Amino acid sequence: MSKYWKEYQKEIADDNYFYVRSCIRQNFFPGAENLFIDILRNKLGKTVFEDADHTTCTGIGYHTDIVPLETTMTVVSRQFALMMEKGYENLVVSCVTSFGLYSEILDMWKHNPELKKKIAGYLAEATGRKFMEPKNMVHASDILYKYRNDIAAIAKHKLVNRHTGEPLKIVDHIGCHYAKTFPERGVGGAEFPQVLTGLITAWGGQTVDYPERRHCCGFGFRNYLVQENRGYSIAQSKIKLESMKPYEPDLMVANCPGCAMFLDRWQYTLEETEGSIYGARGRKIPVVTHEELAGMVLGYDPWEIGLQTHQVEVEDLLDKIGIDYNPELKYADRKGNLIGEPEMIQHHLC
Amino acid sequence: MSGKNFGFVIKAGRQIDIDVTDSTLADDIALEVGAWRACISCGSCVATCPAGISFRSELPTLNRAFQHNVELPTLKSCFLCGKCQLVCPRGIPTRYLSILIMQKLQSRKNVAEGIPSV
Amino acid sequence: MLTEKKHTEPNQFRIAVIGSGPAGISAAISAAAIGMEVDWYDKESRPGGKLNDYHQLFPDREFADLVLDDFTGKADSIRIKKHFGTTITRIESANGQNVLYSNTEVVGRCDSVIVATGFDFFDARIKEEFGYGIYDHVITSPDLEKILKTGHDQLKKGGIAPESMAFVHCVGSRDQQIGINYCSRLCCITGIKQAIEIRELFPSCKVYNFYIDIRAFGSGYEELYRQAQEKYNIHFIRGRVSEASENQQNRIVVKAEDTLMARPLKVTVDWLVLLVGMVPSCTQVSVNQAQCSDPETGFYQLQNPFAGSGLEKPGIFSAGACGGPMSIPEAAASGRSAAIEAWQYLTSR
Numbered sequence: 018m019s020k021y022w023k024e025y026q027k028e029i030a031d032d033n034y035f036y037v038r039s040c041i042r043q044n045f046f047p048g049a050e051n052l053f054i055d056i057l058r059n060k061l062g063k064t065v066f067e068d069a070d071h072t073t074c075t076g077i078g079y080h081t082d083i084v085p086l087e088t089t090m091t092v093v094s095r096q097f098a099l100m101m102e103k104g105y106e107n108l109v110v111s112c113v114t115s116f117g118l119y120s121e122i123l124d125m126w127k128h129n130p131e132l133k134k135k136i137a138g139y140l141a142e143a144t145g146r147k148f149m150e151p152k153n154m155v156h157a158s159d160i161l162y163k164y165r166n167d168i169a170a171i172a173k174h175k176l177v178n179r180h181t182g183e184p185l186k187i188v189d190h191i192g193c194h195y196a197k198t199f200p201e202r203g204v205g206g207a208e209f210p211q212v213l214t215g216l217i218t219a220w221g222g223q224t225v226d227y228p229e230r231r232h233c234c235g236f237g238f239r240n241y242l243v244q245e246n247r248g249y250s251i252a253q254s255k256i257k258l259e260s261m262k263p264y265e266p267d268l269m270v271a272n273c274p275g276c277a278m279f280l281d282r283w284q285y286t287l288e289e290t291e292g293s294i295y296g297a298r299g300r301k302i303p304v305v306t307h308e309e310l311a312g313m314v315l316g317y318d319p320w321e322i323g324l325q326t327h328q329v330e331v332e333d334l335l336d337k338i339g340i341d342y343n344p345e346l347k348y349a350d351r352k353g354n355l356i357g358e359p360e361m362i363q364h365h366l367c
Numbered sequence: 368m369s370g371k372n373f374g375f376v377i378k379a380g381r382q383i384d385i386d387v388t389d390s391t392l393a394d395d396i397a398l399e400v401g402a403w404r405a406c407i408s409c410g411s412c413v414a415t416c417p418a419g420i421s422f423r424s425e426l427p428t429l430n431r432a433f434q435h436n437v438e439l440p441t442l443k444s445c446f447l448c449g450k451c452q453l454v455c456p457r458g459i460p461t462r463y464l465s466i467l468i469m470q471k472l473q474s475r476k477n478v479a480e481g482i483p484s485v
Numbered sequence: 486m487l488t489e490k491k492h493t494e495p496n497q498f499r500i501a502v503i504g505s506g507p508a509g510i511s512a513a514i515s516a517a518a519i520g521m522e523v524d525w526y527d528k529e530s531r532p533g534g535k536l537n538d539y540h541q542l543f544p545d546r547e548f549a550d551l552v553l554d555d556f557t558g559k560a561d562s563i564r565i566k567k568h569f570g571t572t573i574t575r576i577e578s579a580n581g582q583n584v585l586y587s588n589t590e591v592v593g594r595c596d597s598v599i600v601a602t603g604f605d606f607f608d609a610r611i612k613e614e615f616g617y618g619i620y621d622h623v624i625t626s627p628d629l630e631k632i633l634k635t636g637h638d639q640l641k642k643g644g645i646a647p648e649s650m651a652f653v654h655c656v657g658s659r660d661q662q663i664g665i666n667y668c669s670r671l672c673c674i675t676g677i678k679q680a681i682e683i684r685e686l687f688p689s690c691k692v693y694n695f696y697i698d699i700r701a702f703g704s705g706y707e708e709l710y711r712q713a714q715e716k717y718n719i720h721f722i723r724g725r726v727s728e729a730s731e732n733q734q735n736r737i738v739v740k741a742e743d744t745l746m747a748r749p750l751k752v753t754v755d756w757l758v759l760l761v762g763m764v765p766s767c768t769q770v771s772v773n774q775a776q777c778s779d780p781e782t783g784f785y786q787l788q789n790p791f792a793g794s795g796l797e798k799p800g801i802f803s804a805g806a807c808g809g810p811m812s813i814p815e816a817a818a819s820g821r822s823a824a825i826e827a828w829q830y831l832t833s834r
Contacts, residue, residue, distance in 0.1 A: 200613075208613035228730040228738040247375040255377065263733055289371040383743060385693070385752035397718065405715045407699075408723070408745045427746050430720065457711075 025206035029163045030107035030153040034065045035100040039112030040073045042274040046306055048323025050111055053157055053308040060171060060315060061164055065109070068099050074115040080238040090132075091139040093122050098146035106152035109160060113273035116156040117194025120202050123150065156195060158272035158307040162204055162212045165219035173316030176222030178267065179339040184223035185267040188302070189213035190257075190280060192273025193233050207231075213270055216307060220314045229260035235283075236275030254283040258295040258302075265297035268334055269304045280304045285328045301329040313340060320346055383432045392471055393430050396464070403464055404430070405457045412451035412461055418444040422451055422461055429468070442469055495520030496564070498831045500824075501585055501593055502526065503573045503770060504601035506534030507813045508805020510556040511820030512599045517564040519828050524593050525565050526585070528572040528768055532557055534603050538627060540634035542813060543678040544705035549634075552813070568592070575771040578798050581834060597827040600770050600785065600796075601804040601820060604763040607657025607665070615653065615729045615759055622737050623729060623757045625656075626675050633679070637686050640756060646687040647755035651739050652676040653726045654696040658762035667782050669762035669810045673699050674706045676760045677713045684717040693720045693752060695741050703812055724750065729757050763810040772798045784809045793826045794819060799834075802826055 034057070038050050057063040075092050078084035100108055110116040126133035137148035161168070176185045191210045196203025205211025208231060214224040235253025240246045257280070261269075271277035281304035287293045288301070296302040304327060305313070312322040313335075319342045324331045335342055348358050397404060403426060412422040420441045428439065442465055451461040477483070498521045502513045505527040513525045531537070533556070539549035571592055577584045578598075585593040609617035609625050617623045624632075632639045640647055654676055658669040673696065680692045694713075699721065701710045713719045724741040732738050737757045743750045765783035769776065777796045779786040785803040788795050794802045804823040805816035 206613060208616075209619060226731060228732050230730060231728060244374045247373070248378045251375075252378040252380065256380065286373060287377075290373065290377060291370075381748050383746070383748050383750040385750060401715050404718060405711050424746060427743065431722070431743065431750070432746065432748070 025200060025204065025211070027155070027159070027202060027204060028153060029155050029159045031163070032063050032107075033105055034063065034107050034109040034160070035103065035105035035151075036065050036067050036109045036157075037071050037074075037096060037111060037115065038067070039115060039274050040077065041278070042111055042306075045274055045278045045326075046309065046323055047326060048312075048321065049306045049308045052312045052317065052322045053111070053161075056168070056308070056311055056315065057160065061167060066103055066105055068103060070099055071096055074112070074118055076112070076114040076118045077238055077242075079118065080114070081242060087136065087139065089118070090122055090125075090136045091143060093119060094136050094140045094148055095144055095146060097149050097151055098140065098144070100151060101149040102146070108151040108154040109157055110154065111157050113156060113192030113195045114275070116154075117192075117198055119154060120199050123154070124199065126150070156212075156272065158195075158212050158216075159204060161307050161311055162215045165216050168311055168315065169219045169221075172220060172314040174314050174338050174340060176217065176220045176310075176314065176338065178337045180337065184221055185337065186225050186264060187217045187222045188225045188227065188230075188261050188264075188266045188269040189217060190230075190234060190269055190271040190273075190276050192271070192276050195272060213272060213307060216310060217270065220310070225261060225264045225266050227261045227264050229257045232257050232260075234271070234273075234276040234279050236273075236279045241275070241279075250279065251283050251286060254279055255287060255293075258284065258287070258293075261302075262295045266302055267337060269302055270307060270310050271304060272307045277304055277306050281328045300333060303327065303329045303331045303334045305331070313338060316340070318342070320349070385431055387434065388431055389433050390430075392433055392475070395471055396429070396467060399467060400460060400464055402457065402459045406459060407457060409456060411454040411456065415450045415454050417448060417450070418446060420445055422465070425468070439468065439472065445469075493832050495828070496522055498522065498597065498828075499524060499595040500827055500831075501573075501583070501595040501598045502601060502804075503585075503598065504534065504603055504805070504807070505529070505532035505569070506536060506601060506603045506805060506816065507556065508603070508807075508811075508816040508820035508823075509534070509599070509601035510560055511817040512601055512804045512824045513565050513820075514556075514559045514562070515821045515824035516599070516827065517560075517562040519824060521564065521824075521828065521831075523562075523565045524595060525560075525567050525569075526571050526573050526593075527569045530570040532560065532567075532569065535627070536813070538634065539630050541678070541682065543674045544703065544709040546678070556817075572768060573770050574768075575774070576801065578773055578801060581800065583800065596831055597800045597802070599802045599804050599820070599823045599827060600807055601816075601823075602766045602768055602770060602807045604784075604806040604810070605766050607669075607761040607764050609656055609759045609761050611663055612656055612660075612759070614727065615656065615757065616731070616737075617759055620729070620731045620735075620737060620757075622731075622735060622755060623759065625759045625761045626652075626672065626679060627761065629679055629756075629758050633682055640683075640687070642755065647683075647690045649691040649693070649752070649754045650680075650683055650756045650758065651693040651695060651726070651737075651752060651754045652680055652758045652760055654694065654699075654760050655725065656759040656761050657764065659697065665762060665764065665782075667810070668700060670700065670702065671810060671812055672760040672762055673701055674703065674709065676758075677701065677706075677710050677719075679758065680719045681709070681713050681717050684719060690755075691720070692717075693722055693739075693754070695722050695724055695726045695739070697723070697725055722750070726757075763806060766807060769807065772796065772801055777801075779809075782809065794823045795826060795830070800827070800830055 054065050057065045075084045075089045079089045140148050196207040200206040217224050235250040240250040284301045325347045350356050406426050408423050425439050445465045449462045500516050500521045501524045502509050503526045513523050516523045533553045536553045573585050575586045583595050583598050606627050701707045724744045726739050726741045728740045730738050736753050739752050741750050785808045788797050802823040804820040
């Protein structure tokens, strides 16, 4: 594709990361964040620090007008203070909305030093901590992007259909808050993002550039949180799914909590309400996160990294790539005891 | 299709898909009154219409968003006073156009329903 | 006490004309006609500037080659010395004498200078959402002009005529996102003209022009706009394209709003043509190290636009689109005007 992407590259620190988790990702894909830390520490040999004291960024509350901006800023300044206290200056953010919110706040502080001073005052007053700003701040998918070739070098699998030898056709989906507000903070900018296609191509797959590639998944906190409004949300996912359908993608990868969640769950809902299925041969399209994609090529056990928690079954995909798994243990806990199967599972297994 | 209810309705899009627009009626009309395509949506016709018709928005509907099942119901209330034609800066014969569009729509409907034309 | 007015012969003055587009050609011809000695520079090896790449000119569809031949024929004068293939980068002006530099090298000296360095087309890649440089079937208006000139078969795919094409107005004009707030004036009529050419070449091809406002200001422009609507059935849709992407058939899917119907809209086309605006030329010449440009637009700033085309430094004049977006007849008139102003300046100083 075009060389033009190269104009949107950003500085990504190479080691010593302070990792902040997402509120919702731990529920949506419970294995993903631990997997990320494991890959960094044990596969790439990096230092990652997690602080038990770090909290929500208030993103959801902020986007739904429940938490005032100044409160959000104070909470965020506390995260930054925690990092500096522990001796780190490179922030790695798990959640795309947190990343967008941090970027926005840093930008507001840059343009409004008075506001920054005020927040530093609030922080000192509320917590007694010292105000600081991160030296480098990136999203977790940026780190995987930076080390994509190192991961490829130690990968056990390629994103290739072993039955046909063809690269897997993969839809990338970037959370809006990753680069649409600040294109210069995203690898590849907002219009032709490179961060996930970089992973896909480095690991042997092929990106699907379909017409609605840049369209929002529709999650939108306001849309989702009020039940009656969810129709707006699902309508946007539907636009994307309809647009990608003719390409018969093998999977989708998303770097945002909401996108990965809803592109996955709404496929089930659309089948239940309208009878529509968007994958090839009457099957739905599996959705994974960037960490899970890395985990798959690195040869992690699919059930260890939580792939069974996705609504759309991933077994087909695992077979295509050639990843071994034990069907018996899909719904087993760490000790091997079965914890029960999800209720709806029979219906949406096509 | 089970049509399970999750407590919300999936919103149908409002997007005009020009790729599936039926332009045969527009072309038909243009054969008789080519000038109608010169409309610049100034709105003079709407501002003076005593029947409350938005002629200027019916024209792009006809041109870009027309499908065989689209009706242009507001035109039915036209009583052919001709004021719109008087004020049109592009000299479009709107009064005649109003009759023509309704005639064409009706004859299409007749054909669809198997009613012989008069 | 009365001083005797010096008797001046035109040929005692040397004047430099930088640029050989319509403005530069007209300036050179007029200066020579007055009788001044002209040193004529252009960075290219042949005269004509962008006119060389145009097919037909709006609104009357003259062939650009004929117009150019007509211009250059008149520029064959013993008073005009051509120095083509020379890029003038700066002028040092002191005590009524001007020294022309190409980087560090002195290439000429003269009494007065007319800069007619023209404009550049806006780099459409900057408006990333249109995918210029990413998708093969997204092109600019000058690209299309070259295609029309060198063979419109290039627009066919596998020998088949395009089914539909769309033009996007105001790409790189009236856009605060990219810091270009001005209107480039000529893109509307270019889009209208090119749309008509497409409809003539491929009668079954549907053509959509997405505009913010149609600004058909020049003589004959509005008439051409009406013809485009009525005779050529070109669809003018009021709404700016927000996104272009490619589908499986490598056709371009265009998203916009039809603002007159207040509904979003989608159309699939074989070619998307971006009507790119005019931006200051990257070879704009500096005068005594100053850029002499308008801080808002970057084009040359005239000292007093009501009085003439002089820049702030006396004896240096701007002609044509280096002073702001201009049509070919306007640029030619501006070149003639600059020559007369230079003569007036030299004889009255």
